[in-house]
Amino acid sequence: xxxxxxxxxxxxxxxxxxxxxxxxxxxxxxxxxxxxxxxxxxxxxxxxxxxxxxxxxxxxxxxxxxxxxxxxxxxxxxxxxxxxxxxxxxxxxxxxxxxxxxxxxxxxxxxxxxxxxx
Numbered sequence: 001x002x003x004x005x006x007x008x009x010x011x012x013x014x015x016x017x018x019x020x021x022x023x024x025x026x027x028x029x030x031x032x033x034x035x036x037x038x039x040x041x042x043x044x045x046x047x048x049x050x051x052x053x054x055x056x057x058x059x060x061x062x063x064x065x066x067x068x069x070x071x072x073x074x075x076x077x078x079x080x081x082x083x084x085x086x087x088x089x090x091x092x093x094x095x096x097x098x099x100x101x102x103x104x105x106x107x108x109x110x111x112x113x114x115x116x117x118x
Contacts, residue, residue: 060075075103
């Protein structure tokens with residue numbers, strides 16, 4: 001009987017489902033997705049510009065595992081726009097492009113024993 005109890009307590013964390021958390025993550029990008037620079041420098045009538053939304057947003061899911069480990073998956077989204085214009089006497093050309101960027105992150109997390117949730 002004691003042996004069965006020991007086996008039960010040893011394998012209970014493996015048998016039962018682990019906590020699963022869902023949520024939304026958001027943030028502010030530190031850099032632009034596209035960094036538009038003027039090239040070649042000094043040519044009159046040549047202009048570029050990029051605009052990136054000032055936020056990143058997306059769903060997140062976390063699976064807590066035994067031994068203070070967790071796996072987290074994030075799908076982060078942002079929208080951007082790029083404009084290029086060139087003008088010479090008598091003619092002009094302009095191109096505008098916009099798009100979306102998805103960033104996928106898979107993290108393995110460890111929480112030290114003193115900081116782990118009980």
